[in-house]
Amino acid sequence: MPWRKPLLFVVCLLPLAWLLAGAVSGTLGPDPAKSLVLFTGSWALNFLLLTLSVSPLRRWLGRPGLLRYRRMLGLFCFFYASLHALCVGTYILGWDWAILQEELKERPYILVGFLAWLTLVPLAATSNRAAIRRLGRRWQTLHRMVYLSLGLALLHLFWLVRSDRAEAVVYGVIGGGLLLWRLYSRRKAPILAKK
Known part of the structure; x- marks a missing residue:
């Protein structure tokens, strides 16, 4: 149905709308900067897990049409991960190289988080149909890097929590x-292919 994608797009923007409403109304808590960083990071991971859930759900529910929503979920994962990186750079590091060096000594999970974001960049950049056609079979190989993104994001989270x-x-x-x-x-898959 043609209305499903626009509806999903609006739903995916709801966390951002909640965040903006909280920022405007001053209800993000005693440390708004920390709330911004944690909230955007959580939603980046939420969307990453949602994106990776599409394939198993498609098989379990017998709904192959679910695959058409995976790209949008993946792009929203990158969107919220980029917001998270922007918030960290602005509110934690102040875009100061000296502060970054000091923070990396005390909080090396920042580097792991940055690597997780970095692995998402080529995935977002090649999510369009032109890139799929241009890369051919290599597109699937490249997009398996999403599992590395997940591993790094989970390591970042576990290292962060104290x-x-x-x-x-x-x-x-x-x-x-x-x-x-x-x-x-x-x-x-190979076993089924031999039958």
Whole structure:
């Protein structure tokens, strides 16, 4: 149905709308900068997991049409990850090289987070149909890098959390489950092809 993609686009913007409403009304808590950083990081990871959930859901539900929404979810993952990087650069580092060097000594998870964002850049840049046609089979190989993005993002989260790890464990279980499903489906595919 033609209205589903526009509706999904609007739904994907709701976290940003909530964030902007909180910033305008001053309800982001005692440390708004920290809230901005954590909120955008959480939603980047949420969209990454949603993007990776499309393939298993398509098979389990028998709805191949779900694949048409994966690109949009992936681009929103990159969008929120870029907002997260922008907030870190602005509110944590102040775009100061000396502060970055000092922060990397005390908080090396910042480097892991940056690497996670960096792996998303080529995926977002090649998500259009022209890139798919130009890259051919190499496109799938390149886009498997999303699993590296997930691993780095989860490492970034686990390294970041210092006390209550419950949320990080939930993300880790979901992410680990998606990685295991991918490995299982790849091992099963050659067997099915021989039958």
